[in-house]
Amino acid sequence: MRILTLLTLIFMTLFANIEISKKQESELGIKTTKVQKATTIEFGAYNAKVSLDAKDIISVGLAVDSVVLDIFVTKLSSVKKGDKLISLRSSELLKLQKEYINALIEKQNLLKNYQRDEKLFSEGIISEKNLFTSQKEKLNSELRVSLSEGELLMSGFNEILLKRVRDTHTLVESINILAQRDGLVDAIAVNIGQKVESNKTMMKIYADAKRYLELSVPIAVAKNLVLGDRCYFESKSAEIVAISNIANEETQSVNVRAIIEDAKGVMINRVYFAKIKKSVESAFVVEKSALVYKENMPIIFRKTPKGYEALSVVILKEDAQTYTIEAELTDEDKVAVSSTSALLSAMEHQGE
Numbered sequence: 001m002r003i004l005t006l007l008t009l010i011f012m013t014l015f016a017n018i019e020i021s022k023k024q025e026s027e028l029g030i031k032t033t034k035v036q037k038a039t040t041i042e043f044g045a046y047n048a049k050v051s052l053d054a055k056d057i058i059s060v061g062l063a064v065d066s067v068v069l070d071i072f073v074t075k076l077s078s079v080k081k082g083d084k085l086i087s088l089r090s091s092e093l094l095k096l097q098k099e100y101i102n103a104l105i106e107k108q109n110l111l112k113n114y115q116r117d118e119k120l121f122s123e124g125i126i127s128e129k130n131l132f133t134s135q136k137e138k139l140n141s142e143l144r145v146s147l148s149e150g151e152l153l154m155s156g157f158n159e160i161l162l163k164r165v166r167d168t169h170t171l172v173e174s175i176n177i178l179a180q181r182d183g184l185v186d187a188i189a190v191n192i193g194q195k196v197e198s199n200k201t202m203m204k205i206y207a208d209a210k211r212y213l214e215l216s217v218p219i220a221v222a223k224n225l226v227l228g229d230r231c232y233f234e235s236k237s238a239e240i241v242a243i244s245n246i247a248n249e250e251t252q253s254v255n256v257r258a259i260i261e262d263a264k265g266v267m268i269n270r271v272y273f274a275k276i277k278k279s280v281e282s283a284f285v286v287e288k289s290a291l292v293y294k295e296n297m298p299i300i301f302r303k304t305p306k307g308y309e310a311l312s313v314v315i316l317k318e319d320a321q322t323y324t325i326e327a328e329l330t331d332e333d334k335v336a337v338s339s340t341s342a343l344l345s346a347m348e349h350q351g352e
Helices: 002-006 022-028 091-122 128-154 159-168 340-348
Strands: 008-011 016-019 032-034 036-051 057-060 066-071 084-089 175-178 183-188 203-207 212-218 230-233 236-247 253-260 271-287 292-294 297-304 307-312 314-318 322-326 334-336
Touching: 016 340, 036 314, 091 128, 091 159, 128 159, 212 230, 212 236, 212 271, 230 253, 292 340, 297 340, 307 340
Parallel strands: none
Antiparallel strands: 008 016, 016 307, 032 334, 036 212, 036 271, 057 203, 066 084, 084 175, 183 203, 212 253, 230 236, 230 271, 236 253, 271 322, 292 297, 297 307, 297 334, 314 322
């Protein structure tokens, strides 16, 4: 074969050194180009939707039926923790308060009875059995008060309102629901005067919290990503904090999540175009024609003083005209970009 008459192959254990003269190189039409050092790799752009955790989406409602007396905010209002959102009146809450006040009064009376019976028992006037009965009634009354407090707290009361009723034995005719956290009112689902069923969402608030980019990237790209790589969209940046290990069967892609560093002005649920940038070491850009495959392993031919050395590489990214690869190169190296099939053929026919 003509190639074998031109080339002398000296094979190492993993790589091949191919000795070749300038005349032979010219006859084969081998051309070289200098590799370009790459410090970052860019992937995308991809559609990226802005989201937040479910715990940061606050639904405002009441655990009992109620009537809306007033609404203090409007849609898209910014609210601070403790701001009044909505005023409600509930007949069920009034009933629970009455039961609580009755339980408090009963507790006070039974405590007095027990204290009286303790004294009578110490004086030998009543039996231990009677004292035990009195003690049991006192404990039961304390339990009823505790259960009643729990019902009120679960139904929309807070500790401040509970203390007011406990101290004054006066009904709270209406309650104001306050903002639990700073945030933005996204939706208001009720009107003033409206009767609202228990547990219905009256208002939805997006809390001021971490915002995330959610994007889907091809498996081939995802396998090159690590936590800490960065996404860029418009003038914002985000750090990748999660990479799914579950692929979408239809699109052959995986989900990636990145936390946005400065989310001011970023719209929740909006879709942005985001690119991923990855810092790399030992990465170089070469023309596509520089790569050939031997047993499904990509290799390149690096120029040496006496010829060429075959090096295995890892493809990090494919562009229209180039590959970004990871290889044992320097930014002064040159690689063959034409007649690489001839060099590969010489490797495969070594020893013949």
